[in-house]
Amino acid sequence: MCGIAGWVSFTHDLTRQRPVLDAMGATQSCRGPDAHGHWLSRHAGLAHRRLAVLDLPGGAQPMTVRAPGGDLVISYSGEVYNHRELRETLVARGHSLTTRSDTEVVLHAYAEWGDGFAARLNGMFACAIWDTRTERLILVRDRLGVKPLCYREVPGGIVFGSEPKALLAHPGADRTVDADGLRELFQLTRSPGAAVWRGLRELPPGSLLTVDRDGPREHVYWRLQAREHADDLPTTVVRVRELLEDTVARQSVADVPLCALLSGGLDSTALTALAAAGARRSGAGPVRTFAVDFTGSAESFRTTELRETPDGPYVRVAARHLGTDHHDIVLDPRALTDPAVRHATVAARDLPGALGDLDLSLYLLFRAVRRHCTVAVSGEGADELFGGYAWFDHPAARRGGTFPWSALLGAVERESLALLRPEVAHRLRLAEHLADQYADAVRRAPRLPGEDDEEARMRLIGHLHLTRWLPSLLERKDRMSMATGLEVRVPFCDHRLVEYVFNTPWHMKSFDGREKSLLRAAVRDLLPAPVAERRKSPYPSVQDPFYAQALQDTAKHIAAERNDTLFTLVDNGWLTRAMAVDPAALDLGTRHGLERVLDLAAWIDLYEPHITLD
Template identity: 55%
Template sequence: MCGIAGWVSFDRDLRQEQAILDAMTDTMAARGPDERGTWADEHAALGHRRLAIIDLPGGRQPMSAETPRGKVVTVYSGEAYNFVELREELRARGHRFTTKSDTEVVLRGYLEWGEAVADRLNGMYAFAIWDAAERKLVLIRDRMGVKPLYYYPTPDGVLFGSEPKAILANPLAKHVVGADGLRELFAFVKTPGDAFWQGMREVKTGSVVTVSPAGIREHTYWRLRTQEHTDDQATTVARVRELLEDIVRRQLISDVPRCTLLSGGLDSSAMTAIAAGQLAESGEVVRSFSVDFEGRTDGFVADTIRPDADTPFAHEVARWVRSDHQDIVVDAAHHADPAIRGHVLRARDMPAGNGDIDTSLYLLFREIRRHSTVAISGESADEVFGGYLWFRDPLVQQADMFPWLVRWAEYFGDDTQVLTPAARKALDLEAYLRDNYAGAVAGIERLGGESDFEWRQRKISHLHLTRWVRVLLDRKDRTSMATGLEVRVPFCDHRLVEYVYNTPWSLKTFDGREKSLLRAATADLLPRSVLQRKKAPYPSTQDPTYAQALREEARALLANPGHRVFDLLSYSWLKNCVSEQAPLATLASRAALERALDLALWWDMYSPEVAL
């Protein structure tokens, strides 16, 4: 796993711009703490920061290959889980390899198949290839968008990077956020291609972007398609298990220590159990890690979306599969520390609005990185198998809106209240979401003979797999890579996604519960308590001292009424919030205050121009 950056300019000599290339590359240091490399030619400059996972001595980048027509150079981020098979296929076609890395396989694959190499990859990846003979840059991103990749068109070329910060380090990139960027920030819909910063674009999932003197061209090599599902229940369950076994086996490949993230829920427990069984074949013991908060397990208070604490279930699974387990306990002092929030905002390049969940994830990943370099996560199982409560909510099923937003305010509060009345009017989020939803469902294919109910559930599933999952994957990638930890997501394997997406809703819920297929496919691996446990999202702190720390930070912000953030943030709202005597003990009651503080800190860090 790595960070990449680069610059293509057809009107200037980039060999004279090494200082700017260095600055762009060095913003990716957290993503690649092990090695640094740059390469520059007249019209292309590439930078790379490496987190060494496969072939530690041989995978250095930028990596190049000489051809009769000219040099081809790549900077690559991610993992191709089928690189061993592809290497053998390429060898049979006459290619010779000098390393054991998957990067060289991708490079040689491009030499053999061109941009169509993307069709052959299984994994999470985002990479750039400069083809000197063709005078073109090729940007390729994985099917589910597990790895990020951004670009910024310029008058004579393009800037690109794994994160916006790499692009923003170039003087050609303006630090401007427009209305659409702010709408995305508050809407939680992750519109394909949008990148928050004005003028910047995100390479769409499953897409290739080509930059040449003729301009910028984009085409999609993969999208979620509707197909008929003909397998019966037993065959479907068996196929899910078969896929999971193959996926985990591939994603355990690593030349550095790896572990699993274990919450005690069905998803992470299933991954941990499968990994434990496979590692036991070679005499290894799986390592597992869980997050907890000081005093939370003993003093846990159930709420509408979290019926129980994670830790007892995580411990039971750890005993069941005999993992080497460790709890990472987050204390209130670190959790509320503005410096920690600053690390998270710097990782995200925007005030993303996930509050204490983001900061606790960062602290969890930072501690895990002391022990492991690779972690396997249960992320995205809810999107694939239909695990969220709202999948079965009649109100959601009938609503012409993004399903997670129908009852969002009931669970998480309305954080748009932090905005000034003028800003709220300018953003007009209601109209934006209505139009965005119409565009999102327009391209979904209906299966012939599909009932109205199955069709509604298909649309809900599709929206989760193309929009909502992107919100969560982006959070996971940024917070983990900010600590130099690679987090792999087996449930995002495109083979599994395609298969389960096309399974009828009646099969996905054949036992009358959520995630029936996953539960049945792993029933022999897990304790009954976990198999029967109700869905619970990632935990949030219930420590009242955390809420009090937020209030104190807000009071300090109010003492500076001339702060530019108050052009967007309502001073009167914040003043009322701080004077409110009711405790801010729940996620819903804290969310808006966390959002306000994130906005102010982000403003201090990035000095943006906001154009409404």
């Protein structure tokens, strides 16, 4: 996994701009700690930071390939899991490849198929290709948006990078966050392409951007489509198993140590079981697994509406059943209160988050895992695809009118946003913005002709999760992992699996009346009974009362500093009241609000954004 950056200008001579290119690339050194490189011509410059995973000696970038009429140059991040099949096809068509790297395969695929190459790739990727023959840049992002890519138009061209920090290092950077950016910042659901910083845009998943002298143009090469599902239930269960076995096998290939993240839930245990079975067939040793826990969690655990059971007992059952080489990463809640850790998570995302300790502990988990492994397999995407969240069956979610997750999380989110100054809240009109987002999302969702209302509604709910909820989780996973130099792969986001299960009727996905019925049926024979029967349990949050007290104590220091930029957004009266609440009585909304304030303070300290309500 890597970090890419670049600058295309048809009005500047970029051959003298290596310091700028180096600075843009250096901001992403955590994404690629193993090597760095650059390529410069008069109108284009590409930078690259490498995390070596495949073909360690042969995958150096930017990579150049000679084509009839000129050179093709690539800066690429990600993994293409069907690179071996593509290599065979390209060689049969007369291409000569000199390395084992998937990067070279991607570049030759462009040489062979032009812009159509993206649709032939199976994987998670973001890449930039400069075609010297036509003086044209091509930016491509994978179908589900697992790998990030953003860009900004500048006079005469564009700048781009894996993360906003690369663009903010450009001398023409604008660090303004206006009202539109603040609306995106203070909502759980982000609009496709929105990047908060003014003028910055994320390339949407499944999209390709071309840039030439006529300017940039976005093209969609893939989107979810509604198709008739012809298989019966037994055939569907078998097909899901086949797809999972294939994608896990593909994503278990690496030239560096690989592991699995194991929570003791259905999703992660299923992936680990498939990986373990593959390891046994190949004669490899046991799969390494890692789980996160907190000191004192057994004593402080409390059942919540979304989390009925702690992970620990199920992790141990799963690890014993599968015979993994298991390691618990046990975090002291006090470690989460270290200001350096919060600053690291905010810097990783280039933005203040909304998840607080969930980001902090994930960052610390990945940092610990990276000491042992370079690649990890994770279960993101299963709940969105198979219907794992509690709100899939919530009456309010089924009635519609807003995003399904708002049925259970909306009240907490509104309480946390009480931190905003009244005039800021009035100006942003977040409720209206959310309604506009929802209406736009519904317009984009496909419907199968002749589908009954219930199936159509559940198809819509699935589409909303895959296009408006999952991208935020994938961004979080990418940023927290790459901040530590760890590559995380997500087999449930294989587009073949996504297309198949998205078009499987809801009555099959819930055929036994439980969440993720279809997935459970496809992998039940691999799982220990307690895990197979366990209900969905989200990523754990710290429940130690010490942590709530520490949030309030840190907020008191911030309040005493009276940061003018922070308090243009934050209501001082709300903060005073939140700091005075008994920590044991701190409700979830207020706690989330305090987390937001601390993240905002760290972000302002690190990035010095110019905030405007215009």
